[in-house]
Amino acid sequence: MATEPTTARGxxxxxxxxxxxxxxxxxxxxxxxxxxxxxxxxGVGRSQLYHYFTDRDDLVRAVVHATIxxxxxxxxxxxxxxxxxxxxxEWFESIIANGIRPEGVGGCAIGLLAAQLSEHDHVTRQxxxxxxxxxxxxxxxxxxxxxxxxxLAVGADxxxxxxxxxxxxxxxLLLAHVRRSPHxxxxxxQGARAALLASTASSARPDDMSGASAGDLSP
Amino acid sequence: MATEPTTARGxxxxxxxxxxxxxxxxxxxxxxxxxxxxxxxxGVGRSQLYHYFTDRDDLVRAVVHATIxxxxxxxxxxxxxxxxxxxxxEWFESIIANGIRPEGVGGCAIGLLAAQLSEHDHVTRQxxxxxxxxxxxxxxxxxxxxxxxxxLAVGADxxxxxxxxxxxxxxxLLLAHVRRSPHxxxxxxQGARAALLASTASSARPDDMSGASAGDLSP
DNA sequence: GCAATTTTGTACTCAAAGATACAATCACGA
DNA sequence: TCGTGATTGTATCTTTGAGTACAAAATTGC
Numbered sequence: 001m002a003t004e005p006t007t008a009r010g011x012x013x014x015x016x017x018x019x020x021x022x023x024x025x026x027x028x029x030x031x032x033x034x035x036x037x038x039x040x041x042x043g044v045g046r047s048q049l050y051h052y053f054t055d056r057d058d059l060v061r062a063v064v065h066a067t068i069x070x071x072x073x074x075x076x077x078x079x080x081x082x083x084x085x086x087x088x089x090e091w092f093e094s095i096i097a098n099g100i101r102p103e104g105v106g107g108c109a110i111g112l113l114a115a116q117l118s119e120h121d122h123v124t125r126q127x128x129x130x131x132x133x134x135x136x137x138x139x140x141x142x143x144x145x146x147x148x149x150x151x152l153a154v155g156a157d158x159x160x161x162x163x164x165x166x167x168x169x170x171x172x173l174l175l176a177h178v179r180r181s182p183h184x185x186x187x188x189x190q191g192a193r194a195a196l197l198a199s200t201a202s203s204a205r206p207d208d209m210s211g212a213s214a215g216d217l218s219p
Numbered sequence: 220m221a222t223e224p225t226t227a228r229g230x231x232x233x234x235x236x237x238x239x240x241x242x243x244x245x246x247x248x249x250x251x252x253x254x255x256x257x258x259x260x261x262g263v264g265r266s267q268l269y270h271y272f273t274d275r276d277d278l279v280r281a282v283v284h285a286t287i288x289x290x291x292x293x294x295x296x297x298x299x300x301x302x303x304x305x306x307x308x309e310w311f312e313s314i315i316a317n318g319i320r321p322e323g324v325g326g327c328a329i330g331l332l333a334a335q336l337s338e339h340d341h342v343t344r345q346x347x348x349x350x351x352x353x354x355x356x357x358x359x360x361x362x363x364x365x366x367x368x369x370x371l372a373v374g375a376d377x378x379x380x381x382x383x384x385x386x387x388x389x390x391x392l393l394l395a396h397v398r399r400s401p402h403x404x405x406x407x408x409q410g411a412r413a414a415l416l417a418s419t420a421s422s423a424r425p426d427d428m429s430g431a432s433a434g435d436l437s438p
Numbered sequence: 439g440c441a442a443t444t445t446t447g448t449a450c451t452c453a454a455a456g457a458t459a460c461a462a463t464c465a466c467g468a
Numbered sequence: 469t470c471g472t473g474a475t476t477g478t479a480t481c482t483t484t485g486a487g488t489a490c491a492a493a494a495t496t497g498c
Binding site for chain 2: 027028029030031032107111112114115116117118119120125128129132160163164165166167168169170171172174175177178179184187188190191192194195197198
């Protein structure tokens with residue numbers, strides 16, 4: 001049975017295992033990572049793994065949760081204030097910057113995991129749902145505030161704008177990952193920006209279709 | 220060694236294996252699919268697998284190529300004429316429709332595979348690169364024609380607009396997959412549409428920043 | 439119809455990797 | 469210092485699933 005570490009050393013060991021497993025999984029994919037690899041990378045023995053995690057699946061689940069927390073924590077500082085186009089642009093910049101890592105370009109850790117594991121089990125799937133919801137919550141709130149201040153067209157659906165932005169982020173990071181080009185993220189975010197801009201109160205004109213309210217694509 | 224089937228029966232068997240493997244992989248992910256499962260689903264014996272494919276990796280590679288061909292072929296009919304907003308809208312509609320399958324909502328088969336395998340080996344990665352390039356080629360061409368006809372701002376970069384659109388498609392399908400909601404695809408494509416619209420000649424005004432040309436997000 | 443080739447069925451081998459056993463060592467509090 | 473529990477090292481067991489062997493059946497070409 002998995003034991004929660006009580007001492008500082010134990011916590012450090014558990015953290016090292018998690019760290020090593022996360023990196024390996026991010027690099028090579030969930031299926032390609034052997035427990036031996038994790039051991040070697042973390043500098044621990046087999047017994048440690050089974051001391052802190054019940055089995056391989058438990059470790060993977062822990063990696064998922066840790067990854068989600070890490071990624072969301074990285075966004076945190078920018079989060080409080082996404083209530084202006086300038087702040088949102090800054091946020092976008094941080095996402096672009098985070099997409100360029102020493103171990104490779106692009107690829108949202110959450111998105112990559114989600115693509116691999118969202119069908120795995122119900123609990124894990126729910127974790128991803130929560131992650132995306134938590135991720136976009138500050139944007140929804142910021143957009144709402146902009147709308148209240150009259151900086152966003154009253155007809156705009158802020159939730160839909162946020163969803164659309166999340167899709168752009170994920171798609172941009174995926175393409176950047178495959179193409180190994182951070183430029184893809186930038187372009188994708190430009191798309192989201194255009195959609196947001198189209199809902200900006202100042203540029204919302206009734207005579208064009210720039211408003212990104214739902215229905216444009218309805219059959 | 221893998222043998223190419225020469226008879227009709229052989230081709231049918233090989234096709235059945237490929238079909239079964241593709242569905243299982245799409246459903247459960249590459250790592251979770253055992254050869255036993257493929258056998259059972261395809262109704263063949265172990266010997267058939269190794270008659271038509273050298274090993275598991277060879278089968279997976281074949282699935283990748285077959286999936287790419289299938290997905291691109293589905294887009295083909297719409298491809299010839301993506302040179303107006305109307306045609307592009309129709310194209311979007313077909314993508315939304317394809318995202319709703321009996322076996323689950325959303326999830327571009329190519330995108331999901333790419334997330335799992337783009338790091339696997341160089342050849343497979345190249346296959347994904349080619350796939351995305353082939354996928355967006357008709358859009359680039361269509362947009363170019365629109366630009367030549369003056370329906371798109373002369374300053375717009377059609378390649379970037381196409382890249383941005385691809386990111387929206389992929390992100391939308393990924394979110395739709397996780398959230399099990401086809402609406403996510405629609406929203407994402409609305410975002411791409413807004414970006415395209417912003418570059419439409421008629422709505423391109425020098426006094427706003429709607430033009431999706433590069434540089435908006437540059438530091 | 440018959441030989442040659444292709445296709446298929448079943449049983450088996452074997453290595454890899456997950457999981458376990460258990461003793462040794464360490465760290466902290468009394 | 470001593471004892472207890474937490475932590476770690478090593479060796480071993482077990483299961484899974486990829487890959488192989490080989491013969492039977494079906495199909496094709498002559």
